Amino acid sequence: MTGFRVVRVSSPAGELLEPDWLPRAESVHRQLRPDLEADYPAQMRRILAGGGEMAVVADGNVVRCVTVFRSFANTHLGLRFYVDDLVTDEAARSTGAGATMLRWLEAEARARGCGSIDLESGVQRAGAHRFYFREGFSIPSYSFRKPIR
Numbered sequence: 001m002t003g004f005r006v007v008r009v010s011s012p013a014g015e016l017l018e019p020d021w022l023p024r025a026e027s028v029h030r031q032l033r034p035d036l037e038a039d040y041p042a043q044m045r046r047i048l049a050g051g052g053e054m055a056v057v058a059d060g061n062v063v064r065c066v067t068v069f070r071s072f073a074n075t076h077l078g079l080r081f082y083v084d085d086l087v088t089d090e091a092a093r094s095t096g097a098g099a100t101m102l103r104w105l106e107a108e109a110r111a112r113g114c115g116s117i118d119l120e121s122g123v124q125r126a127g128a129h130r131f132y133f134r135e136g137f138s139i140p141s142y143s144f145r146k147p148i149r
Contacts, residue, residue: 003059003060004057004058004059004064004096004097004100005057005058006055006056006057006058006100006101006104007021007055007056007057007058008053008054008055009021009022009025009053009054009055009056010048010052010053010054010055011053012053012071014048014049014050014051014052014053015048016045016048021056021058021063022040022041022044022054023040023041024056024061024062024063025054025056025063025066026040026041027063027089028056028063028064028065028066028087028088028089029066029068029085029087031087031089031090032066032085032086032087033085033087044068047068047084051070051072052068052069052070052084053068053069053070054066054067054068054069055067055069055101055104055105057088057097057098057100057101057104059092059097063089064088064089064092064095064097065086065087065088065089065092065097065098065100065101066085066086066087067083067085067086067087067101067105068083068084068085069081069082069083069084069105069108070082070084071109071112071114077115077116077118078115079112079113079114079115080114080116080118081105081108081109081112081114081116081117081118082117082118082119083105083117083118083119084119086098086101086102086105086119088101093127098131099135102117102135105117117137119132119137120143
């Protein structure tokens with residue numbers, strides 16, 4: 001395992017704490033979300049201003065894993081810790097980068113008083129599902145969507 005460290009890119013208040021990491025995260029983030037806007041920094045600033053937070057796993061100055069997450073209260077779970085995005089660079093999979101990020105997210109959720117971490121993963125992402133199951137995640141419900149264009 002290499003010298004991974006987690007860098008908190010933004011604060012819970014949406015402030016960019018480490019703005020230099022935002023452009024470094026883009027290529028890894030696009031591996032999961034290729035349809036992100038061309039002006040990635042502007043889109044991410046809007047997401048962070050709207051309650052999202054961002055962190056990366058770094059190996060030196062290289063981003064190996066990106067997460068976007070948030071915590072909020074709802075009627076179902078009370079205080080909820082939700083991961084919008086979690087992606088490990090394809091070149092860094094099975095190196096411990098994703099597990100490093102999950103440990104960090106678990107500690108963050110625990111510190112906020114949340115009882116679980118929730119995320120959604122596309123049905124086509126079988127490799128990611130194996131990772132989540134191995135890391136102790138389960139499938140407690142279905143996620144439904146109806147386009148309203």
